[in-house]
Amino acid sequence: xxxxxxxxxxxxxxxxxxxLAAMExxxxxxxxxxxxxxxxxxxxxxxxxxKGGSGTFGFTAVANFTHLLETLxxxxxxxxRKMLPDHVDILLHSVDVLRGMLDALMAETEYSDPKLQxxxxxxxxxxGADSQTSSEATTDAEPVADTSANQIxxxxxxxxxxxxxxxxxxxxxxxxxxxxxxxxxxxxxxEMPALDGYDPEACYLSWExxxxxxxxxxxxxxxFEWVEDECEISYEQVTTEPAEQEQAEAKTSAVVQTVxxxxxxxxxPKNTDGGSIRVSTEKIDMLINMVGExxxxxxxxxxxxxxxxxxxxxxxxxxxxxxxxxxxxxxxxESVMQxxxxxxxxxxxxxxxLVRDTSQQLGKKVELIMKGEETELDKTVMEKIxxxxxxxxxxxxxxxxxxxxxxxxxxKTETGSITLNAYHQGGNIVIEIIDDGAGLxxxxxxNKAVExxxxxxxxxxxxxxxxxxxxxxGFSTADAVSDLSGRGVGMDVVKRNIxxxxxxxxxxxxxDEGSRFTIRLPLTLAILDGQLVRxxxxxxxVPLVSIxxxxxxxxxxxxxxxxxxxxxxxxxxxxxxxxxxxxFGHHAEAQNIxxxxxxxxxxxxxKVGLLVDELLAQQQVVIKNLEDNYTRIPGVxxxxxxxxxTVALIIDVAGLVNLAGIGHSNEHAA
Amino acid sequence: MENIATEENMAVxxxxxxxxLSFIMAEEEYGVDILSVQEIRGWEPTTAIPNAPEHVKGVxxxxxxxxxxxDLRQRFGIASLEYGPTTVVIxxxxxxxxxxxxxxxxxxxxxxxxSINHGSIRSAPDFGQEADLRFIKGLTxxxxxxxxxxxxxxxxxxxxxxxAAKLSQMIETLDKAQPTEAIA
Numbered sequence: 001x002x003x004x005x006x007x008x009x010x011x012x013x014x015x016x017x018x019x020l021a022a023m024e025x026x027x028x029x030x031x032x033x034x035x036x037x038x039x040x041x042x043x044x045x046x047x048x049x050x051k052g053g054s055g056t057f058g059f060t061a062v063a064n065f066t067h068l069l070e071t072l073x074x075x076x077x078x079x080x081r082k083m084l085p086d087h088v089d090i091l092l093h094s095v096d097v098l099r100g101m102l103d104a105l106m107a108e109t110e111y112s113d114p115k116l117q118x119x120x121x122x123x124x125x126x127x128g129a130d131s132q133t134s135s136e137a138t139t140d141a142e143p144v145a146d147t148s149a150n151q152i153x154x155x156x157x158x159x160x161x162x163x164x165x166x167x168x169x170x171x172x173x174x175x176x177x178x179x180x181x182x183x184x185x186x187x188x189x190x191e192m193p194a195l196d197g198y199d200p201e202a203c204y205l206s207w208e209x210x211x212x213x214x215x216x217x218x219x220x221x222x223x224f225e226w227v228e229d230e231c232e233i234s235y236e237q238v239t240t241e242p243a244e245q246e247q248a249e250a251k252t253s254a255v256v257q258t259v260x261x262x263x264x265x266x267x268x269p270k271n272t273d274g275g276s277i278r279v280s281t282e283k284i285d286m287l288i289n290m291v292g293e294x295x296x297x298x299x300x301x302x303x304x305x306x307x308x309x310x311x312x313x314x315x316x317x318x319x320x321x322x323x324x325x326x327x328x329x330x331x332x333x334e335s336v337m338q339x340x341x342x343x344x345x346x347x348x349x350x351x352x353x354l355v356r357d358t359s360q361q362l363g364k365k366v367e368l369i370m371k372g373e374e375t376e377l378d379k380t381v382m383e384k385i386x387x388x389x390x391x392x393x394x395x396x397x398x399x400x401x402x403x404x405x406x407x408x409x410x411x412k413t414e415t416g417s418i419t420l421n422a423y424h425q426g427g428n429i430v431i432e433i434i435d436d437g438a439g440l441x442x443x444x445x446x447n448k449a450v451e452x453x454x455x456x457x458x459x460x461x462x463x464x465x466x467x468x469x470x471x472x473x474g475f476s477t478a479d480a481v482s483d484l485s486g487r488g489v490g491m492d493v494v495k496r497n498i499x500x501x502x503x504x505x506x507x508x509x510x511x512d513e514g515s516r517f518t519i520r521l522p523l524t525l526a527i528l529d530g531q532l533v534r535x536x537x538x539x540x541x542v543p544l545v546s547i548x549x550x551x552x553x554x555x556x557x558x559x560x561x562x563x564x565x566x567x568x569x570x571x572x573x574x575x576x577x578x579x580x581x582x583x584f585g586h587h588a589e590a591q592n593i594x595x596x597x598x599x600x601x602x603x604x605x606x607k608v609g610l611l612v613d614e615l616l617a618q619q620q621v622v623i624k625n626l627e628d629n630y631t632r633i634p635g636v637x638x639x640x641x642x643x644x645x646t647v648a649l650i651i652d653v654a655g656l657v658n659l660a661g662i663g664h665s666n667e668h669a670a
Numbered sequence: 671m672e673n674i675a676t677e678e679n680m681a682v683x684x685x686x687x688x689x690x691l692s693f694i695m696a697e698e699e700y701g702v703d704i705l706s707v708q709e710i711r712g713w714e715p716t717t718a719i720p721n722a723p724e725h726v727k728g729v730x731x732x733x734x735x736x737x738x739x740x741d742l743r744q745r746f747g748i749a750s751l752e753y754g755p756t757t758v759v760i761x762x763x764x765x766x767x768x769x770x771x772x773x774x775x776x777x778x779x780x781x782x783x784x785s786i787n788h789g790s791i792r793s794a795p796d797f798g799q800e801a802d803l804r805f806i807k808g809l810t811x812x813x814x815x816x817x818x819x820x821x822x823x824x825x826x827x828x829x830x831x832x833x834a835a836k837l838s839q840m841i842e843t844l845d846k847a848q849p850t851e852a853i854a
Contacts, residue, residue, distance in 0.1 A: 538717070538718060539717075583720070583721075584720030584721065585720055585721055586718070586720070624734075624735075624736045625736070626729070626736055628735070628736070628771070628772075629735065629736060629737055629738055629771045629772050629773060630719070630729065630736070630738040630771075633719055633720065633721070633722070634721065635720060635721075636719075636720065639717075639729060639736045641731045641734065641736075645731055646715070646717060646731065647716075647717040647728075647729050647730060647731050647736055648717065649717065649719070649720075
């Protein structure tokens with residue numbers, strides 16, 4: 001059969017990665033002394049599916065490796081072997097190695113990691129420890145990867161009568177064989193009935209094939225994979241024993257079947273690409289219903305539109321119809337957005353492992369508490385928030401939590417805790433990372449900030465203000481660069497990533513009580529709450545989250561620094577003002593600050609004023625990409641379409657500040 | 671007579687030729703591969719892009735897609751005309767570095783659809799080092815009128831602006847080369 005397997009390999013990768021995630025989660029929850037049968041079964045099933053799938057797709061290295069895992073798990077499952085802590089460790093490392101192998105296969109690169117050999121050896125040792133017999137018995141089932149020199153195969157292929165009806169075409173199969181070696185085909189027609197007994201739709205033919213190839217038998221069988229149940233196929237190797245091959249055949253097909261009946265794990269679209277997403281049928285059914293409603297409304301409106309005269313009554317109906325249309329459209333929009341929403345547990349899932357490994361490495365005792373895992377957010381947002389979260393959790397583990405001795409000395413419990421919490425608030429999702437560690441060391445931060453010249457030594461700062469300093473670029477308090485944190489890229493990167501998602505991050509910390517990082521993100525990247533502003537004839541959109549306030553400024557509160565730069569006094573602060581019309585090369589009514597409106601916006605925790613002519617409406621806008629058909633425009637993050645069908649550009653505050661050349665902390669943002 | 675000839679041409683070209691859409695700009699006729707043309711629209715006001723080059727008139731909303739509009743006259747360095755309801759925008763698909771972009775170009779008027787086979791395309795005269803004229807695919811005659819065939823990918827895919835003086839010089843040279851034909 002000429003079926004291109006590669007079109008399914010993406011599915012295999014996704015399922016395997018889900019399987020690995022499931023394995024990892026179960027392993028981390030496993031009580032080694034008293035393992036739960038169901039948990040072991042889940043782990044076994046995952047390994048088994050990956051093995052089967054990789055065999056089908058010809059990823060022999062993965063298949064061979066998972067086979068070892070499977071053997072070990074099988075013995076544990078049957079009670080032939082007792083679960084040891086060492087096993088969990090081996091299995092967890094195997095999950096990592098398999099991930100690496102799958103990533104390499106996806107990227108179509110060579111996987112070479114000495115860890116693989118090391119683990120294979122450890123697995124073999126673990127297996128060899130007492131029950132050699134069982135491990136040997138199962139080794140035979142392993143797909144034979146015989147890649148010796150050219151061999152000659154004699155294949156007898158008697159097509160079943162119904163083969164054509166199923167859409168199978170022997171020609172295609174032979175062509176496939178021809179791809180892997182040189183093929184000699186002899187057609188046998190002796191089964192052909194006389195014309196009166198001839199069924200034109202049946203196939204009475206058989207063939208004798210002689211194939212010279214360097215490929216293993218599996219490869220040959222692939223060609224007949226889809227018809228082996230209906231047809232009689234015999235393989236004969238001209239040089240070596242055919243009986244064993246026959247047996248191997250039975251086993252490979254068994255593997256193939258298990259793949260199709262593979263149990264569905266929890267959905268876990270991986271972050272490697274923007275590729276695909278799994279959607280529950282429930283959500284799709286809802287969409288179909290809604291589209292149905294929409295069609296009905298459309299038909300109703302169409303009827304009214306066709307009436308020759310519009311009466312009072314039809315106007316009323318028209319209004320009703322339009323109202324319905326509006327509500328259906330809104331519902332539809334919400335449901336479509338729902339498709340992209342996945343529970344945050346996909347992001348949380350990786351933390352048990354991270355916390356386990358890191359706390360072991362640091363010699364700390366940590367309990368991880370996760371709340372609100374079912375909170376949903378946009379897939380894109382989630383993919384982008386994982387890295388900042390990992391950073392924050394590592395920071396908490398490394399700097400926040402104390403060693404068990406220190407904790408006891410402070411009168412706390414020996415085991416520290418880190419809490420991940422997620423919930424919806426308004427149109428936002430809030431993610432909290434809370435630890436009960438030492439809290440931020442105010443003194444150390446201040447010293448460091450002074451040393452780096454971020455603040456002057458005589459400045460009188462509140463604790464909160466000092467805590468905010470850790471978000472400054474180039475700030476890292478770790479005395480030594482450790483493997484975990486303190487590489488100089490620190491909280492400023494976290495903060496910037498979150499800003500790019502139109503989100504904010506907030507920090508509360510009390511000495512010896514712990515710290516709480518609060519991340520607030522929009523639920524989706526596709527829609528934004530925007531404030532429309534007018535500059536001359538041009539309408540721009542400013543993201544509402546970044547706006548503090550808008551005000552008119554009288555002349556006596558304006559300070560001129562130079563020809564280029566002006567500041568306004570806002571209560572006890574001085575805020576630089578960007579004349580947007582100047583940066584964008586537009587004509588505006590308000591040439592001077594006092595004539596227009598100043599919109600005070602946030603730019604990486606600094607306040608910046610934007611001079612605009614007028615504030616217009618506030619509305620939700622759908623973000624459109626400009627780079628699809630044009631290029632990036634400095635100072636503009638995207639575009640949107642307004643109610644009247646025209647395009648409005650969305651202002652990128654950081655980019656605009658860069659254009660104006662007044663940014664301090666934004667040199668990196670470009 | 672002429673119409674019949676054109677129809678015959680088209681019929682032949684179904685098999686072997688390539689179809690072009692021709693448009694008029696500053697009295698010259700240009701042709702672009704018809705397969706790269708998505709649609710033809712009237713002019714509508716655009717949203718200006720800050721700090722964009724002068725020939726980029728802005729962006730429009732084309733059924734939900736943001737499409738930049740380029741004034742081809744200004745792109746060629748010719749003074750632009752006043753836009754009116756009869757101003758035509760040809761929306762073309764351009765391949766740039768393996769991605770496809772949709773761009774609108776403003777021209778004076780759309781002229782004709784014609785097909786020609788490769789044999790009747792003459793290469794543009796060699797202008798020495800003028801690499802910025804590479805976007806001219808070749809020249810051809812349709813009904814005794816010279817048509818300059820453009821490679822839309824090279825024209826809109828790169829940011830190099832053709833030199834107006836050289837372009838008009840080239841057009842002049844071409845006109846002189848075939849003085850009788852150019853009258854039609």
